[in-house]
Amino acid sequence: MSQQIRFSILVVTAAILAARIAATAPASSQPPPSLRHRQRDEECGFAGNSDLYGLGICLGVYLQWISSLVVWAWYPEGSASLMQTYLIFLFAIMIVVLVSTLQDAPLFAGEIVVLTYIVFGGVYSMIFQTVTRRKARPVAGPSPIMWLALFSLLGTAGVYCSWFWLGGLHGHxxxxxxxxxxxxxxKVSVYEPAISKFFGTLSILFSVSFVPQPLLYLSTRIGPLSKLDEEWKLLLSPWTSSYTRESRGRLLIEAPIFSVILCIYPIIAVELILHWNSIRDVYTINTTGQLIPFTIALTGFVRCIYKSIEEKLPMGLRSEIEGAAEPPPVPTEGEQPDDAATVESKPKSLPNTAEVRPCGQMDG
Structure with a gap:
């Protein structure tokens, strides 16, 4: 028997023995990495509330923040409608959080931290951008009632977050x-004393900033408090005075930079908090509670984009598009063309039937 045949037989025999040994060997106790990661999430995390901070809710909020950037830059007239949507989101979230807390429902601290970023992440984009844009380019903004509702909700959120960081976090x-x-x-722990005290102090500052605003608005409607309102206006006049031309130009450069940074930061924070705390079942849009807010925010975002493009079109092209979109009016029965109507509208001259005589002259 040649050496090649012997070598082939040895190779085949070794392969058969290796396969039999591998088949009879006990399975490894180590699961695959994906399964280990899933087991860790199930042991360390918890099932989240998708109707409160699920993918549809988060995407809806993110679209609002991005829409605020578009509105600030190209379509400032849309700030009122954008704030209406933001108020609806904020009101719904605060109602759920307050009701769940008052009913002693099991709430994880990680959930409140996520909601804190969702609520206050849009404060700059929805408030300060609107104010600075109106100073740089005066336009009609949200109504006083909207500002009153927004400050009331943010003041309530600030008081709740102050309680959460300074007391509720450790016992409730x-x-x-x-x-x-x-x-x-x-990545930091919320139970670090320095972290909880810092965010608690920040929440108190938010409360002090927003809670008096509804009272100041109401003071303008009540006689005895009008004097206090005037004193507040004098106190705040250095910060609310009109901008000079140089400061307006600087504002138009600095504000977009801060807007983008303060829009990206809370988005990164929300996604990392969900990941670090292993919050499950929040990355699907399969419930009505997520689809409706997401659809509303998406519609508002598309509208902002459309209006921004429309504002940038030349006036002549815009008029042509609007004229092509509107069909010419069809005259109904009994109506006359424009030329006939013009002729008909001209006053007719009266015939000269009598000679004008001097005063007092009589017929002969």
Whole structure:
């Protein structure tokens, strides 16, 4: 038997023995990496409330923040309608949070941290952008009633967050099994004394800033408090005075930069907090509670884009598009063409039937 045949037989025999040994060997106790990651999430995390901070809700909020950038830059007249949508989102979230807290429903601290970023992440984009844009380019903004509702909701959210960080976090909220973390330029624990005190102090400052605003608005409607309102206006006049031409130009450069940064930061924070706390079942849009807000926000975003493009069109092209979109009016029965109507509208001259005589002259 040649050496090649012997070598082939040895190779085949070794392969058969290796296969039999592999088949009879006990399975490895280590699951695949994907399964290990899933088991860790189930052990460390919890099933989240998709109707409160699910994918549809988060995408809807993100679209509102991005829409605010579009509105600030190209379509400032749309700030009122955008604030209406933001108020609806904010009101619904605060109602659910307050009712769940008052009913002693099991709430995880990580959930409140996510909602904190969702609520206050749009404060700059919805308030300060509107104010600065109106100073740089005066336009009709949201009505006083909208401002009153917004400041009332943000004041309520500030008071709630102050209670959460300084008291509710340690005795009324459930901790995540493997630790509750938040985002503050890095991964930090919410139970760190410095972190909880910092966010608690920040929440108090928000409360002090927003809670008096509805009272000041109401003071203008009540006689005895009108003097207090005037004193507040004098106190705030250095910060609310009209901008000079140089400051307006600087504002138009600085505001977009801060807008983009303060829009990206809360988006990153929300997504990292959901991941770090292993919050499950929140990355699908399969419930009515998510589809409706997402559809509303998407419609508003598309409208902002459309209006912004329309504003940038030349006036002549815009008139042609609007004229082509509107069919010419069809005259109904009994109506006359424009030329006939013009002729008909001219006053007719009266015939000269009598000679004009001087006063007092009589017929002969």
């Amino acid at each position: 909220m459930l901790p995540t099994p493997c630790g509750t973390h938040t985002f503050f330029f890095t």
